[in-house]
Amino acid sequence: MDFIQPVINRIDTDILIIGGGAAGCAAAIEARENDPQARIIIMEKAQIERSGCLSSGINAINAYITENQTPETYLEYVKKDSHGLIRDDLVYSIAREVNKATARVESWGLPIMREKGKPLQKGPRSIRIKGESIKPILARKVKDSRITVLNRVTATNYMLHQRRVTGAYGFNLRNGQCYAISAKGVIITTGGASGLYRSSNTGEIAHRMWYSPFNTGAGYAMGIRAGAEMTSFEMRFIPTRIKDSATPTGILAQTFKMPQVNILGERYLKERYSFNNKKKATTCERLYYMFEEIKEGRGPISFTLDHLSPEQIEDLKVSLLDMSPAFLLQWTANHVDVCQEGIEIATSGPYIIGGHTQSGYWIDRDRRTTLPGLYAAGDVAGGAPKKYVSGCWVEGSLAAKTCLAEINSGKAEQTNETELKNEIEHIYKPFFLYKNKKDGIFPREMETKLQKLMDEYAGGISTFYELHKRRLQIAQRQLEELKEDSKQLLARDFHELNLCHEVIERIEVAEVLVVHLISREETRWPGYQTRTDFPDRDDKNWLCFLNSTRDPKSGKIQITKKEYNPQKLLEGF
Numbered sequence: 380m381d382f383i384q385p386v387i388n389r390i391d392t393d394i395l396i397i398g399g400g401a402a403g404c405a406a407a408i409e410a411r412e413n414d415p416q417a418r419i420i421i422m423e424k425a426q427i428e429r430s431g432c433l434s435s436g437i438n439a440i441n442a443y444i445t446e447n448q449t450p451e452t453y454l455e456y457v458k459k460d461s462h463g464l465i466r467d468d469l470v471y472s473i474a475r476e477v478n479k480a481t482a483r484v485e486s487w488g489l490p491i492m493r494e495k496g497k498p499l500q501k502g503p504r505s506i507r508i509k510g511e512s513i514k515p516i517l518a519r520k521v522k523d524s525r526i527t528v529l530n531r532v533t534a535t536n537y538m539l540h541q542r543r544v545t546g547a548y549g550f551n552l553r554n555g556q557c558y559a560i561s562a563k564g565v566i567i568t569t570g571g572a573s574g575l576y577r578s579s580n581t582g583e584i585a586h587r588m589w590y591s592p593f594n595t596g597a598g599y600a601m602g603i604r605a606g607a608e609m610t611s612f613e614m615r616f617i618p619t620r621i622k623d624s625a626t627p628t629g630i631l632a633q634t635f636k637m638p639q640v641n642i643l644g645e646r647y648l649k650e651r652y653s654f655n656n657k658k659k660a661t662t663c664e665r666l667y668y669m670f671e672e673i674k675e676g677r678g679p680i681s682f683t684l685d686h687l688s689p690e691q692i693e694d695l696k697v698s699l700l701d702m703s704p705a706f707l708l709q710w711t712a713n714h715v716d717v718c719q720e721g722i723e724i725a726t727s728g729p730y731i732i733g734g735h736t737q738s739g740y741w742i743d744r745d746r747r748t749t750l751p752g753l754y755a756a757g758d759v760a761g762g763a764p765k766k767y768v769s770g771c772w773v774e775g776s777l778a779a780k781t782c783l784a785e786i787n788s789g790k791a792e793q794t795n796e797t798e799l800k801n802e803i804e805h806i807y808k809p810f811f812l813y814k815n816k817k818d819g820i821f822p823r824e825m826e827t828k829l830q831k832l833m834d835e836y837a838g839g840i841s842t843f844y845e846l847h848k849r850r851l852q853i854a855q856r857q858l859e860e861l862k863e864d865s866k867q868l869l870a871r872d873f874h875e876l877n878l879c880h881e882v883i884e885r886i887e888v889a890e891v892l893v894v895h896l897i898s899r900e901e902t903r904w905p906g907y908q909t910r911t912d913f914p915d916r917d918d919k920n921w922l923c924f925l926n927s928t929r930d931p932k933s934g935k936i937q938i939t940k941k942e943y944n945p946q947k948l949l950e951g952f
């Protein structure tokens with residue numbers, strides 16, 4: 380390839396939003412509605428019409444205050460399901476606004492299913508939608524709002540003026556051009572991190588996973604490098620999904636009330652763990668007991684359709700069309716006798732995300748991160764589990780309002796030429812190493828090494844996601860070596876250059892994750908975070924957040940315990 384020096388696009392803007400997914404689109408539209416003159420740019424790695432978690436459509440708004448609920452009951456539910464530890468202020472601020480945020484998107488064209496005028500409930504706190512086109516709907520509104528979208532430009536690092544974030548760097552995945560964007564305020568909305576662990580699928584379909592495989596933790600990695608405070612990485616998310624199609628199972632359990640059975644047809648949660656008599660299992664406990672059944676030789680686990688009428692089965696098929704036509708095709712083609720065998724489920728991940736669990740930037744109520752000039756929203760932001768799509772919209776709006784209010788008086792910093800030179804070296808190094816025919820390693824090979832070591836030593840699928848300090852320390856050592864090796868990454872084209880950056884991001888996120896996993900010496904979230912060396916929950920010592928900061932100079936990761944005081948968090952609401 381004829382590539383000697385990159386073309387550099389220097390751009391100056393008011394607000395830079397990195398990531399054009401659910402939270403990014405909401406942030407951009409909110410900013411435009413509040414300021415018709417503001418210069419707003421979305422830097423998007425893919426193409427915003429079909430990017431991120433919403434790319435293939437969804438069939439429900441999973442965070443919604445239905446008729447019998449209030450923001451207070453929502454908060455209570457999220458806290459209970461998260462085993463007593465959440466940022467009450469963040470969750471509450473989301474719960475108060477989710478219906479409004481949903482109504483806005485409905486007014487842009489999102490079809491909400493209704494019965495007698497009321498939204499049709501999927502579960503106690505969720506409603507059903509016809510969401511196949513949810514992403515094109517958001518993208519169209521962004522376009523109509525006169526927002527500049529730089530599609531296929533992936534962010535690589537923040538611009539920094541001392542500790543202040545003053546913009547970001549990136550490159551175009553198709554033509555390799557460099558972008559240096561100075562901004563008065565930056566909102567990070569790049570989603571969570573997938574692909575840190577070996578996938579439950581293998582070979583050519585290894586990238587077939589539940590979470591967007593293109594959300595590789597860029598936003599986390601950029602923050603970690605710049606010294607931002609991160610929280611709760613140890614609360615990993617491991618979803619159960621319809622086997623081989625990665626289809627979410629909420630619609631099966633909640634809307635169609637399908638029970639989970641083992642290979643013997645036993646409704647094991649009720650029969651063996653008697654949750655119906657004592658208490659309802661939380662999301663991660665259900666996962667934990669599923670593993671127990673499999674370990675005991677009673678897997679695989681399925682949802683049974685025994686009790687469904689033909690009309691309900693038809694309704695189920697229709698609802699699967701909104702985000703999982705692949706499974707429906709298998710079913711319709713009779714590749715699986717679903718009515719006879721049930722719908723088999725399997726796990727996916729672990730993922731690091733702030734939208735289902737709570738890993739991400741430590742933010743304040745107004746969505747400021749600990750780095751001045753940087754705001755975070757959506758899956759990249761921590762502290763508020765179960766925010767789902769509507770919570771991401773709320774956070775995007777909140778971040779945009781704060782950002783706008785704080786930048787009006789400021790001005791964008793000029794690009795620092797030394798920093799730009801260093802960043803160009805960082806971005807294109809794998810490309811130039813290959814051109815100069817140095818020996819090295821290609822990114823797919825490194826990705827396999829990373830995923831294998833995380834799987835075997837940091838609680839992946841091959842160990843039922845279980846964790847032990849000694850194994851985690853092995854992971855830590857191997858990650859150090861891998862990081863050293865990553866200096867020898869090679870890229871033959873821009874696609875591979877992107878893969879190099881993705882694997883570097885993943886390694887940096889994995890390093891922080893392993894420190895978090897080692898540090899929490901209890902089992903708070905069985906299933907997500909099962910410590911075989913510390914099997915019990917220990918509120919006395921561990922009902923607190925674990926936050927981490929990496930020193931930008933020494934690279935050392937510092938962990939701190941952050942006091943948990945729910946009353947204080949809710950003061951002023």
Ligand SMILES: Cc1cc2nc3c(=O)[nH]c(=O)nc-3n(C[C@H](O)[C@H](O)[C@H](O)COP(=O)(O)OP(=O)(O)OC[C@H]3O[C@@H](n4cnc5c(N)ncnc54)[C@H](O)[C@@H]3O)c2cc1C
Nearest residue numbers: 398400401402424430431432441534570597757758767768
């Ligand atoms: C399969 C699946 C099904 C789901 N179903 C539902 C549902 O039915 N109901 C519900 O309420 N919620 C659902 N969710 C959750 C919801 O979709 C997410 O919580 C939400 O979309 C997250 O929004 P976000 O903006 O943080 O991330 P995303 O929407 O994923 O957006 C992140 C964006 O950042 C971009 N990006 C990543 N890296 C870079 C980079 N380096 N530079 C520039 N851009 C970058 C990505 O391309 C993407 O566009 C589902 C999630 C998944 C994965």
